[in-house]
Amino acid sequence: FGRKRRSRVTEQDRAVLQQRDKLRQYQKRLSLGLERERALARQLLRDGKKEKAMLLLKKKRYQEQLLDKTENQISNLERMVQDIEFTQIEMKVIEGLKIGNECLNKMHQVMSIEEVERIIGETQDAVEYQRQIDELLAGSLTEEDEDAILEELNAITQEQLELPEVPSEPLPEKIPEVSPIKNRPKPELVAAS
Numbered sequence: 001f002g003r004k005r006r007s008r009v010t011e012q013d014r015a016v017l018q019q020r021d022k023l024r025q026y027q028k029r030l031s032l033g034l035e036r037e038r039a040l041a042r043q044l045l046r047d048g049k050k051e052k053a054m055l056l057l058k059k060k061r062y063q064e065q066l067l068d069k070t071e072n073q074i075s076n077l078e079r080m081v082q083d084i085e086f087t088q089i090e091m092k093v094i095e096g097l098k099i100g101n102e103c104l105n106k107m108h109q110v111m112s113i114e115e116v117e118r119i120i121g122e123t124q125d126a127v128e129y130q131r132q133i134d135e136l137l138a139g140s141l142t143e144e145d146e147d148a149i150l151e152e153l154n155a156i157t158q159e160q161l162e163l164p165e166v167p168s169e170p171l172p173e174k175i176p177e178v179s180p181i182k183n184r185p186k187p188e189l190v191a192a193s
Helices: 011-046 050-110 114-138 144-162 187-192
Strands: none
Touching: 011 050
């Protein structure tokens, strides 16, 4: 709450935007002046002052050219703002790449290829050693041990399977068929009627 937000608008941006605003104001003044001069030229023509009207139209034409130049300058300023923004983004990307490169170099200094090869070799040795231990343990079991293990496995399996009790009274010989829908006409009879 108490922190001031840092504005993303730099001094350069502010200067360019002020120039653009000034050019837009100038453009607006020129546009209004052009309309007045055109109306004045009509009035001079009605009054029969053709040469003054011609001179005023020349001035108007010159101001229209200034208006076009102003529009081009505004366009150039806006393009410059975009170029500045893009350059700032490029600088951030380059800075990020630089930091990433420094991190990679530090990691490479800590972990060399020889170190990685040594760790991989040690891991393979440890896996091989564990395999040998597993083989020794598997080979030391006798046939009696294997049978005892199988019996224990069957006993555990039986404990996990709790079957329902078998009923003591005898089952009925035949279950009578019960139709879920009574008094329903047969389809062929319905179609015939």
